[in-house]
Amino acid sequence: MTSIRRYGRLYRLLFAQFLKSRMSYRTDFLVSLVFMLLWFLPSFFSVVVLFANIPSLAGWSLEELVFVYGFYMMAMAPNGLFFQNVWQLPTQIRNGGFIKYYFRPLNMLFYYMSEIIDINSLNGIPLGAGLMIWASIKLGIVWTATRIVGTLVLLASASLVVCAMMLAAASTAFWLTNSHSLLNLASRFRENARYPMTIFKGGFRFAFSVLVPIGFIAFYPSQLIIHPEGAGILPWLTPVAGLVSFGLACLVWTMGARKWSGTGT
């Protein structure tokens, strides 16, 4: 499709321009890597401390949970890279600057998100991969071609879920005045994706893993990779969850953009 190729070309062009303008990005990258570690280490440390006291959590061992953590970090990277501009949406809508996105023959979502490309989000990929690899060695997981491909598909699906959550939360800015709080809420909620969903009982498991699909961000996909036999049907639905949630989020965005233009600034 020519339009996909066109957007691809555009994005490459934008990315190249972006790099050119960020002349000091290399030092920026290192600094942000340091801070990411400073952010990551304490919470990782607390997990380790926890497991010094208990053998397993809801049936999951330390190594398995480290795997989940690593998967989580990798799944988060695309959202940080491509969708970072969601945080500006409440402001842009409030001061009316958002209007310029209506004036180009471009898909508005693409145009809007292309404004900020946060390369520093790529930090999560090596870190997450490192954790996953360490854990998989400890767990004796064999990385066959099937497993690798499957993991990539699951990572892509999980990323879609993350992006969908943030996009939907941000899109409420078209209706609400203070959707920044909702974005924060979504952000905090997202962090719980690192925990095993098995801690939840009954209705809560459904609510916290399917209704708000954080279970599909890290836990269910990891379950599929580590224990495919005992996983049940839910983890296999991860790609569906990704596509459906992202589709719904785009729908909310489109409805919001249409509605906002109706009420104007």
Added chain:
Amino acid sequence: MNGIQIKDVTKHYRVLKRREGLSGSVRDLFSRNYSVVKAVDGISLNIEPGELVGFIGPNGAGKSTTIKMLSGVLEPTSGIIEVDGFVPYRQRRRYVQHIGIVFGQRTQLWWDLAVIESFKLLKEVYGIDDAAFTRNLGIFDEIAGLKELYGKPVRNLSLGQRMLCEIAASFIHDPSTIFLDEPTIGLDVEIRSKVRTIIKELNRVKGATVLLSSHDVGDIESLARRIVLIDKGKILYDGPTEKFNGIFGRYRTLRLDVHGLSESDIARLKAETAAHVQKNKEIVFGEVSSGWLGLSFDQDKIPLLELLTPILAAFAVKDIKVEEIEMEEVIRRVYEGALG
């Protein structure tokens, strides 16, 4: 059909009214209070292709709202809009390929990139072929000497330079229609004339229909051959600029720097000046703002010197400015029947 057709268009908004005070804020937590604002209240207008039309009116008159409806962002509450055969709101993404738009104060260029990089991105976005692209860049440079700005990041440009680039960018894909909303706002006199030149020349060279909205009367007088005066969402006047100038062109606003003059002195100045001028109903005094007193007069009936001499002789006015008639004055006089 080409050109712009607007028929009986209205735009109404529901606006939230916040209650006053601390207790009001608490009440607002539990129930909301709305009222209806009629931003555009029934306007009809036809513009031929290639025309350069000026859209003037005070702040809040409905100019920006109309332009937003014309550009496809807002859907009219009622009425029909057609631009170049498109219904703007319904076919936004296809329609927008054929229009250019500049919103004064807001930038549509990429803030961190050099001007030329923004242009190249636009080339990609609009699918402009190489020949047309180079040609247009040449034209921009010819008219306004933009070449020296091409390498600068947009964020480093002054407001005036940026406005020149924004206007150029709006023409770059050879659109059939251009909407300029307050392009000279916040600019000083020098750069303003450059901006007016680039608009006029691009309209002439490219033949695009240009709708220029401004609350600066000078912009319209120098650029547009046709004026549409809008206030409170209605059209008050739609006709040749010449006729408009004929009616209002002779009015001037004299501003007096009255810093340091006491209130009683100012009152005395007003009374004495009014008494001195025979047909005193031709003078209208404004309020003192920031230490300046404005006074609007008809310079065909009262030569400036006749007004100034007695004032300067009797009062310690520090400085004076003479400007064109103010928009608020125009509106006031129109309501009083100046257009007949």
Added chain:
Amino acid sequence: MRRKPYLGTIRNEIQSSLAYRGHFLFSLAGTVIYLIIAYFLWKAIFAASTGGNIGGVGFERAYLYVGISMSLAGIIQTSVDWSLSRLVTSGDIFRSLCRPQDLMATLFAESVGDGLVNCAVVGLPALVLSFALSGAGLPDLINVILFIPAVAIAFFLNFLIDFMTGLSVFALQSSRGVMNAKDSAILVLSGALVPLPFYPPGVRAVLEWLPFQALYNAPARILADGGAGLADALPFLAREAAWAVLFFILARILLSAGQHKLVVNGG
């Protein structure tokens, strides 16, 4: 320092906060959701433990510490670090520093206004829920009374930390990185995420001397530990106050250093 303009700031802040009713709904929702998730998490943790006891505490106590900490987070967390860093990056900091009112006092007054509303709308319900879910009875009155100064000092201390973090944008470019790192570090080192009794004794001793535990651990212990009374609470309060004074001095030094640097360099 005249009191009136600051009181006015507090009142204005309360008023504008109330205008954003969505904000509080989300804030409360977020805290409630967290408390529910934490309930399941800690139930699972203790289910896996030997004898339902870790580091000398049972589920009830551990959950109370975590629950109270999170309720507190809703009260004492300020957005001062963000607003200050935005002031610096946008350049508006010059205007703020030139005003007759002291920048720190103005920001503090604003955050107090926010904090009071947060207390009523988010903090209190969250505290009630924490106690309900933990299965513990109501706290003793004396604990509640001692809790209030503890929270006040924690609020002030957290403000100072956020203030200094915001100022750090002068030196460091990436503000978001610093702030996320700071938030994460504080949550862990203060015993909010994982109660201090869980840490190995050596680490725990170090953590108890750091200022961060004064933010969450100290007030939580004061409120949660039944029969504690004045005698046990006092050492906590004293340590909190000491850190508050120290940080206050530090913050003033940093502020005047920053002010001086601005005057010299002229932006």
